[in-house]
Amino acid sequence: MTLGASSEVGRLRTVMLHRPGPEIARLTPRNNDSLLFDGIPWLGRAQDEHDAFADALRSHDVEVLYLAELLTQTLTVPEARGQIIGETTASLRLGDSLREHLTTSLNGLGPEGLATVLTAGLRNDEVSHRSIVTSLLHPEDFLIDPLPNLLFTRDSSVWLPGHVAVTSLAMPARVRETQLTGLIYQHHPRFADLPRLHGPHLEHLEGGDVLLLAEGVIAVGVGERTTPAGFERLARQVLAAGLAHTVLAVPIAQERATMHLDTIVTMVDVDTVVIYPNVAAHLRAVPVTATNDDLVIGAEGSFFDVAAAAMGIDRLHAIDTGLDAVTAEREQWDDGNNTLAIDARLAVAYERNEQTNARLAEHGIEVIAISGSELGSGRGGPRCMSCPVDRD
Numbered sequence: 541m542t543l544g545a546s547s548e549v550g551r552l553r554t555v556m557l558h559r560p561g562p563e564i565a566r567l568t569p570r571n572n573d574s575l576l577f578d579g580i581p582w583l584g585r586a587q588d589e590h591d592a593f594a595d596a597l598r599s600h601d602v603e604v605l606y607l608a609e610l611l612t613q614t615l616t617v618p619e620a621r622g623q624i625i626g627e628t629t630a631s632l633r634l635g636d637s638l639r640e641h642l643t644t645s646l647n648g649l650g651p652e653g654l655a656t657v658l659t660a661g662l663r664n665d666e667v668s669h670r671s672i673v674t675s676l677l678h679p680e681d682f683l684i685d686p687l688p689n690l691l692f693t694r695d696s697s698v699w700l701p702g703h704v705a706v707t708s709l710a711m712p713a714r715v716r717e718t719q720l721t722g723l724i725y726q727h728h729p730r731f732a733d734l735p736r737l738h739g740p741h742l743e744h745l746e747g748g749d750v751l752l753l754a755e756g757v758i759a760v761g762v763g764e765r766t767t768p769a770g771f772e773r774l775a776r777q778v779l780a781a782g783l784a785h786t787v788l789a790v791p792i793a794q795e796r797a798t799m800h801l802d803t804i805v806t807m808v809d810v811d812t813v814v815i816y817p818n819v820a821a822h823l824r825a826v827p828v829t830a831t832n833d834d835l836v837i838g839a840e841g842s843f844f845d846v847a848a849a850a851m852g853i854d855r856l857h858a859i860d861t862g863l864d865a866v867t868a869e870r871e872q873w874d875d876g877n878n879t880l881a882i883d884a885r886l887a888v889a890y891e892r893n894e895q896t897n898a899r900l901a902e903h904g905i906e907v908i909a910i911s912g913s914e915l916g917s918g919r920g921g922p923r924c925m926s927c928p929v930d931r932d
Contacts, residue, residue, distance in 0.1 A: 543734070543930045544701045546755040548807035549881040550931035557594055557926060558607040558690045560586040560915075562660040566686035575688055575713050579917040586914035590691075593888070593910050593922065600882050600908075605929065607693055608655060610724045615651035620727035627719050628658060628684060637671035642683065658720060661686030689714050692920045693927040694802070695747040695765075696721040700783045705737040705774065710744040710765045737777045745770035748800030748924055751807065754851040756785040759825065759843075761801025763792035772835070779830040786850040788825040790843060802923050804872065805843075806879045808887050808905045812857040814879060814896070816872045820860055859903050867895055878921030882908070888922040 543554070564583045572580055594604045614620050625646045629639050645667070646654060665679035677683075689695075696717045698705040706722040709715055718740035725731045738745060749761035758778060760771045768789070775787040790801055804816040805823070815823075825846040827838035838846075848856040877896070879887040889897055891909035900907050910922065 542702060543699065543731075544703060545699045545752060545928050545931040546701045547752050547810070547931065549810055549884045552597075552600075552602050552880075552882045552928055552931055554603040554605060554930040555597060555926050555928050556605045556607055556610070556693050557590070558693050559590050559594070560688075560691055561608065562656065563686040563688045563690065566661055566682075567688055575686070576711060577688060577918045581914040581917040586917075589911045589913070589915050590925075593915075593925065596888060596908050596910055597882065597926075600886070602882060603930075607690060607721070607724070608659060610728055610730075611658070611720055612651045612655045614724050614728045615654050617727045620723055621647070621651075621654065623727075624658065624719060624723050625654075628716070631684075633673070634683065635671060635673040638667075638669060638673045638683070641667070641669040641671070657684060658716075659687050659690060685713065685716070687714070687717055687720075689918060690717055690720075691915070691918060692748070692924040693721075694920075694924050695800075697725070697927055698747045698750045699927070699929055700737070700752075700778065703735045703737055703781065703783060704731070705745075705750075705777075706739050707745045707747050708738065708740045708742050708770065709746055710767070715740070737781070738774060743767055743770035743773045745774055746800060747927070748802045748920075750774075751801060751805070753788075753807065753847055753856075754810070754853075756783075757788070757847070757850045758784045758786075759788040759790050759801065759847065761790050761792045763801075764794040764799045766800075775828050775835060776830075779828075779835070780833070785829060787828045788843075788846060788850065789828060790823065790825045792819075792823075799919065800924075802878055803919075804877055806877060806881075806887075806923055808859065808879060808881055808900065809857075809884050811851070811853050811855070812859060812903070812905075814859045814877055814900060814905075816877050817860045817868050818865065818872070820858055859899055859905070878923045880922035880926050890916065890921055892916075 567580045629642050661682050662684040664677045664681045704725055706718055744767045746765040749766040751759040753759050762768055762771050771789050778784040804819050805813050807813050823843040824840055825843040826840045827846050829836045844856045879889045881887045886906045888908045890912040897907045
């Protein structure tokens with residue numbers, strides 16, 4: 541089976557999602573900041589919203605894969621079980637006695653139970669073993685941290701033509717996510733013999749920063765989550781593998797509001813993006829190509845000019861939402877620019893961003909509006925919540 545993607549707007553065939561689960565119920569006012577959530581979602585409502593999102597995709601003939609189901613299936617493979625249990629219990633917080641106990645306990649779980657612990661975490665008061673570590677920790681402290689950001693499947697892997705790049709997440713709360721996605725791609729039979737790029741052991745690179753502008757052209761945001769070194773590593777890999785002829789470095793502000801490139805700009809047609817107007821005028825890009833295995837750094841210029849030249853088009857059109865500064869800032873914060881294209885000129889967006897969606901409709905973009913009042917608590921929209929596995 542040929543899997544992968546070379547654009548943001550080719551017809552979407554298969555996507556990987558993660559339905560919110562017990563890991564969301566682990567969020568409290570004490571830990572939500574460290575776990576990167578701006579609020580504490582209502583789990584039942586978040587699940588309803590996510591189910592509606594998945595149904596909207598299925599209604600347009602998109603196959604929906606669930607990360608938790610793929611993980612459970614992967615954990616039937618003995619080698620995969622041993623690998624992930626070893627990686628999970630390697631934490632220096634545990635101590636030898638507790639590590640030995642947890643290794644034995646996790647080995648005794650079935651695939652579904654083990655998948656639940658790996659995603660929802662394990663609290664100190666949920667183990668019966670007594671050691672120096674368990675005695676000194678608070679009962680509610682986590683021995684294995686929950687992963688509520690698994691909801692945002694975009695970040696832990698990026699599909700390219702016939703390849704998948706397992707990324708390297710910058711925030712400590714998210715590091716284990718790539719262990720799980722990497723495990724799936726390595727051991728699940730659906731992805732057997734799939735060529736993989738990058739990896740969690742390399743420089744920081746996150747999927748939300750990677751935009752496939754056109755066949756052979758990749759833009760990568762460099763900011764809070766993706767480092768310049770992470771950009772360089774990906775550029776070297778994709779250029780050497782012939783997966784791109786040009787990779788654009790796009791510097792973005794190192795702020796939570798603009799944590800990824802796709803929080804400010806996403807594609808809605810082969811030559812059109814929707815962009816946060818407050819950054820449109822000064823967004824820059826540096827093109828990088830390769831000659832004889834050496835990287836060639838081109839001249840920095842306007843993102844739109846550099847992208848159009850690399851894409852081989854006269855102009856990269858921008859749908860500037862045209863909103864006043866306050867409304868634009870509000871809707872950008874609510875992921876108004878974080879759309880998921882199912883096809884050219886057909887995109888999923890949060891219904892709450894009424895004015896941005898109206899501007900999209902005025903430009904001939906059909907908007908599938910979904911509810912996201914609870915899903916948006918972790919700062920992510922439809923694109924963030926989806927990892928395209930296969931596009932035309």
